[in-house]
Amino acid sequence: MTEMRTQSTAWVRLTDRLPQSVQHAILAFIGVTSYAVRRFYRDNCLQAVGSLTYTSLLAVVPLFTVGFAIFQAFPAFQKLRAEAEMLLLENLVPQVGENLNDRLHEFVSNAGTMTGVGVLGLALTSILLFFSIEGAYNAIWRSRERHSVLVRVLSFWAVLTMAPLLLGVSLSLSSVAVSYLGAEGSVVVELVRRVLPGLLETAFFGLTYLAIPTRPVRWQDAMVGGVVAGVAMEVAKVGFALYIGEVHTYTTIYGALSVLPTVLLWLYLVWCLILFGAEVTAALPEWRSGRITEMGPAGLSPAQRLVVALAILRELMLAARDGHALKRADVIARVPVGAVAVDGMLEQLCAASWTIRTADGAWVATRDLHDATLSDLYLALDFGMWGDLLSVGHLQAPWQRKVHGIFEQVRHDAGAAMETPLADLLAPDAVPAAPPATPAQLAAEERMRVAAQPPGR
Template sequence: MPRILHESARWSNRRGRSRRGRCRMAPPEGKAGGGMEEERGGILAAFRELGGFFGHSMLRFYNDNCFQTAASLTYTSLLAIVPIMTIGFAVFSAFPAFSALQMRIQTAVIKNLVPEIGDAILEYLGRFMANAGQMPIFGVIGLAVSAVLLIWTIEGSFATVWRVREPRSYVTRILSFWAVVSLTPLFAGASLSLSSTLWTALELAHLEGVVHPLAGIGMLLPFGLQLLGCSLLYLVIPNREVFWLDALCGGAIGSILLEGSKAIFGWYMREYPAYQTIYGALSVVPIFLFWLYIAWSTVLFGAVVTASLPEWRAGKVTRGGMEGLLPAQRLALAMAVLRELMEASRLGVGMRRRTLVGRVPVGTLLIDGILEQLRDAHWVAHTTRDAWVSTRDLGEATLLDLMKALGIGMRGSVHGLGGLAPPWQERTARLLDAAEERQGDLLNVPLKTLLTDEPPPEGQPAGQGAGQGNAGPVPLRAVKG
């Protein structure tokens, strides 16, 4: 009997130890499930956010007619590719250190950009560039003009994506275009020189049976150069202040899509050689055009992603832009912008667009739209230092003046509509005239009076001005030009 009790006690202690162990190892009931649910919910929310962003980007890509723009860039590229390569390699050949790399650059560019037909394109381009070298001066000028027109078309398409209405000056545009055409070959030469040095080291390491630590870099180098080129395109070409991280993200998306398109396009050309069957030796031309169209479409989508990122971060994406706002919302947005410009004018400075976007957190699309409307109405101006200033004295301009400038309120007359002249029309006209007079008396208040903050009540921090949102004000010293 005692032995049985002893065994029972030992078994009970063992069960208690195992139960206590389970209690120590397992989290409290309900907490583990809640944590897993929260983690799963966070992942799903991130995927929904990502899907919503790409959905917004694709909708914007479609609404901006980027497929038509890609077609235009395709034909312009066909006309300008020979002049650009001729000018670029002329600059490239002026440096003897890079002269041995010229053929390698041509081969690398064509092989990486045009799958399956790179050899034929390279042969044709070699003939075209050789013929271009024998052209007279007027022919060379014509080639240069066609090269500039391509970059001009790229800038125009990017202006549509970034909602830019004010282009750069002609001198600035020509100088920047020439810098792109002339400096790109030098950059490519330096990159290929570094690449050849890397590949030499890798080959020596392979012969010695050593696994080189930089072996993976050689495989990723073409993609890295492609990523850098797209990012610089999004950063430099638009006449807009672009955050470098946004340009890098858009360049990564564009480069990934371009690599995927190359793989799919190459597979399609190998498995379904319809163009070669129909066109024979001339199949290079339609295939090259088709590939250019795909490439420009991916580049433009990367530009749309870059331009959409600030809108999405602001959390105020408005699909219709200014057209999606109600009149009262447009008025409130204009007053918020004018208030910030008024505060900056007290310090004798203008306000840059990026600072204005930070102080009025509604997204760049709405800020650009209201600035354009206010500039067209001569209420604000854009200075040569890339800053915005108010051109109206807000101590004299009234709320009614701003409403009229924005086209808000009753405008026109009920008379003069075809042959309509019923008795009720005259009564309605008198009523509307009386309402407009009374509205004028009520709204004839200087904007400065409305926009000047009163002392905050106790417990509320100062500086929480109209239009500054919940993120706090951006210091005005950052807007000095």
């Protein structure tokens, strides 16, 4: 305990010597990272990682088959195919890339002899991988929206065909740079060769964080997440290579089949890092807002959810008076409770037919707030204790009727107290009239008045 306190004191002294801006940056980094880690576990990312690992293993052969076919379709890239293969495989699984290269060549050549039905099955496996990635990303961004199947398939095909082309262009540019630098620039050449894979990974991860989620993502946030995932990937490569080189457990147990568990382990680690980068990307808007609501509206109490709903409806009402709708970013800026909470409440209001999103992505209120009351909103969003208390399974106890009667009275009193039109309640600079006193409140006031009278009167 004393040693831990000494280390903590030393850390505080060290950080106190740093400039104020650096201290704030360190604290922000620690805060965002810890928040992203909590989100990672709370979103069940490890379960998604397991699914993506096995789906990726099944999709490796069709993905490589299509990628190599695209390389062959462009004569300018044919000379770079071998270099591209080694670049991919060395970064796909450190220390076993050469062995895996031989296996994949065998699998790809076998895939060329398949029938049309077999090729269709391989293509479906690749598409399922993309759908799994999209589902994992949307869970991280708390999005329930889905693109149409046609749009999703076309997007996947665009990524599948453009990735080899971009890789070929980058390799061509690097080859030109290497030939230009020549022998005198050997140090720079080696630096380019070492840095290029990391840069490609960072750019690729950032593009997936930007393009795949159905929610809008700032490109700056996507690039930060890509850098986090890319740097973590490079560190993981070194650690994994050391582990495989020093620990021969899989070779001892599986022999010639040791490549399979090694690939599975590496793919599992890769997907952990990719999804963590996605969590960082999704966490940054919440961190900037200053108010983190980790579970969206589900992390708020019913009273807090009601306040968020009222705040959103008020901003939509004021915008409608000026003749325009509000974009998602505008709603988030005007209701400072965090993007996750605002997005979730917009979806709940839309599901309850209180809001709708226009064709250009803006939000408008669909209810006339001069007619809709606070009670209507309360019931529509299911904030109260509603439902039949007498029909709960096979329970038929005498006390149920007593509780039912109490709650019927509570519902009646609450409904009468919340019959205020929302337009009056949310009007700018308006002070709403006090709701009428309930019988219970009148009785309590009478008891207080009697108790306050002097004795003998």
